[in-house]
Amino acid sequence: MKGIYSDQTSCYLYPEEPSIDDKVTIKLRIPKYLGKSIGSVIFTPQKNLKNYQHKPMQLSKETTYFYFFESTFKMPDRIVRYHFEIDLIEKGKKMFYDAMGIVENRTIHDFVLVADFKTPKWSHGSIYYQIFVDRFKNGDETNDPVSHEYQYDGQEVLKKDWNSLPDPKNGHREFYGGDLQGVLEKIDYLKDLGVETIYLNPIFVSPSPHKYDTQDYEHVDPHFGVIEEDSEDLNEKYKVRTTSIKNLEKSDEILKSLIQKAHEKGIKVILDGVFNHCGSFHKWVDEMDLYGEGSLHRDDSPYKSYFYWDGTQKSYEGWWGFHTLPKLNYGNISLWKYIADIGKKWVSEPFNADGWRLDVADDLGKSFEMNTAFWRFFYKVVKKSNPESIIFAEIYKSPLAWLERQCWDSIMNYITCMDPVSYFLTGMEKHNEHYKPELLKNAEYFVNSVRWALSQLPMNSKFIALNQLSNHDHSRWMTRTTQKVGRLGPKTHEEASLGKDLDVFKIGLVTMFTLPGSPGLFYGDEIGLEGWTDPDNRRPYPWGKESEENKMLFNFTKELIKMYKEHLALRKGSFDFLDWNGGYVSYASWNESENIITVINREEKEIDVELPLWLLDKKEGKIDLLFATKDFNLEDNSYNDGKKSLKIPEKIALVFKIN
Known part of the structure; x- marks a missing residue:
């Protein structure tokens, strides 16, 4: 039964972002072929979930194929949930319509309207380009990590040649030398491609190339920035490089320059916030005794309560058991203020970043109540400092409970884009670790998956959600088109491209750009870079060594972006x-x-x-x-x-x- 429709864009909801006490008009479309019909809206305010109100709708407009009904109500305190009842008078039946569509043999998925939930216009459908800094472009060789500079996770780090590929077991200790100067040098390249927002993987002081193990939230890592003070003694080189105030301040200046130049080109910059855990090198833990006040070495450390300790107080809890990723204890209110101030610092003068992507955001804390309470606090602090900033979270399940509480603006959109598109076009799970032939070319599964996902995103969040087919955590989209199960180690680098399907690769990009959300390229997607899941998905960008196929795909991606920009219905419709x-x-x-x-x-x-x-x-x-x-x-x-x-x-x- 096709044709019944409503949503939360301006065609069917006014105003789109209501405040408390605003008059809100919602509309419902019913096709004429269903005969004489009456629409009603069934809604409940947040404080009265068990008492849905039934409100008749009036016929407001008639077109060639449709009747349009509407109803107006006053926006109550915080949240309204609603769906529709349709009385098909001539057919003698009633049916329900909700955020997923016609309700048949399932529970209701209400439309959700959140009062005073405002999102910046620039963020709706913005075109993202995600940069894993160490592998993007080496713009300054004087800040490159040096082989054997220090030990990390039990072994010494290595500096790799740019034209070599990641080792299957040593990816988190291998450095290629990419830095913020390299990103600065490629701003014009990104502008030419059509990029509107850069999303940087973590850039703060950290001992790894991925930097999800923060050592110092207050400064950019000098290996990505500037190293003026240095030491030839390998026993102290790392300490001098990463704790020298001169190096840290100069590195912060590079980020400031990058954001300023991006803004001059009309490009926004989003930073990656890793606040569920820090790194074992962080001054609060200080595994390497770089700062002299870490809780690993001092029982009287003021930071002892920032972590979860066993009975001996000698061993802390690591996120997912990783010793290098100490889990932060948000039972400590002083930690709340510190992390929120970090969120505020980088979106404010003089840096002016445009927002945050939050790593493993639904893992933070030990309970849902603690998690949502902290994120609401973080959200308010950041938004007060920079109302035009955005906050989106990494989460692999429904984010609705967080979005209703205004913890975040939106999400990394695995549920709407990466998962359903990958299964429909390739049958492959996003790590290339499972093949599900029953989902390949299964349009019914694809449609139902996307409809459910979109029902979990209030309208404000829907167009900000980051649609991707590749990123730093999953296999490259090009490699998924091979439909091979595997990863680097059992498989070789070469096998990541054997049997790749350029037609399917292109179809995937078009799908990503035409589904609701903000389309996002992971650096190299525009030229079809291949790679198994981490660490192979983090290959260096082959500047100056692009093949004819790479150049063809670049032009294809650039034309796709041009088409997308010319049609606002794709950006927000x-x-x-x-x-x-x-x-x-x-x-x-x-x-x-x-x-x-x-x-x-x-x-x-x-x-x-x-x-x-x-x-x-x-x-x-x-x-x-x-x-x-x-x-x-x-x-x-x-x-x-x-x-x-x-x-x-x-x-x-x-x-x-x-x-």
Whole structure:
């Protein structure tokens, strides 16, 4: 039963971001083919979850194919949850419609409206580029880590040649020399590609290349910044490099310059906040005795209460058991203030970063209550300092409970993008560690997965959520197209590209850019960089050694970004699936001024489809091709009677504009 629709964009909700006591109007669309109908909204304020109110809706508009109903209410304290009841009078039946669509054989997933939840306009559908700094570009060789500079996790660190590849077991001790100067040098490259927001993996002082084991939250790591004070004595080299005030302040200046130059180019910069745990080198623990006041060596350390200790007070709890990642104890209120002040520092003058990505955000603390209480505090402190900043969290499950409490603005969008797209197009789990053939070309599973995921994101969060197909934690999207199970060690670097499928790779990028959210490239995705999961996904960018295939994919990605930027309905618009079967799916993105349709055929054969354009309230007109992953000839671009028949070639993605 297609055609019933509502969402929380301006076409169906006004205002989109209401404050307490605002008059809020919500709309519902019911297709005329269902006959005479009446819509009602069923809603409950946060304080009265067991007492849903039933409010009739009035007919507000009639178009070629639809009736539109609306209802107005006053925004109560904090939250409203609502869904719709539809009385199909001529059919003698009633049905319910919620944030997932028509309710059949499942529980209700209410639309959620959060009062005073405001998000910056720049963040809606922004195009991200994630940079793992050590592997992106070496702009200053004088700050490179030196082989044997120090021991980390039981072994000495190594400096690697830029043209070599990561070792399967030593990735967290191998350095290539990438730095912030390298990012600065490539700002024009990113601008030319079309990037709007840079997301930097952690950049603060830390003994690893990944820097998720923070040593000092208050300064940029001199190995990424500036080393002026140094020592030739390997016994003290690391200490001098990472604790010299001159080095630390000069390194902070490099970040300030990078953000300033990015802003001049119209590019935002997001930092990575690792606040669930710190690193064993942090001054609060001080495994290497670099600072002289760490709780590992001193029972009277003022930082002892920042961690969880065993009965002997000699061994702390590590996150997931990792000794190098001491779990922080948020039962300590002084830790709350310190971490919130760090959040505030980097989004304020003189640095002016544009927000935070929060690492393993749902793990913080020992209870949901502690977790949400701290993040609400952090959120308020950061937003007060910089209202135009954003906060999004790493989480692999529904974030709704956190978003309702205004802990974050949004999430890394695994649930809407990386997981369902990967399974639909390749059958591969995001680490390349499992193959699920039953999910390959399973449009029903794909549609249901995306619909559920979108129901877990209030409208404010939906368009900020970071859509990715690759990142620092999972295998490269190109390697998933090989449909091989494996990882580096049992498999070789070369096997990460054997059997790769460029058609599927391109379809994936188009899907990522056309699903609701903010499309995000992991450095090198634009040229099809391959790699198994960590550490192979962190290969150095091959500057100056790009192949013809790399250059072709760069141009493809650049054209895709250009198309995306020209059509605001893709950045922030209503979204619904039109038709699907097997390896075929079509969906629409629309606003009051344009209608975009994406068609995906993952089948290995040509298929005949009939696009139901009446679902966009279009009876006759023209359909124009905006983008295709390979050659496609639209012989006749006219349509009539609300539908358009097309022959769709095998393994292709197409984007059309409906006029």
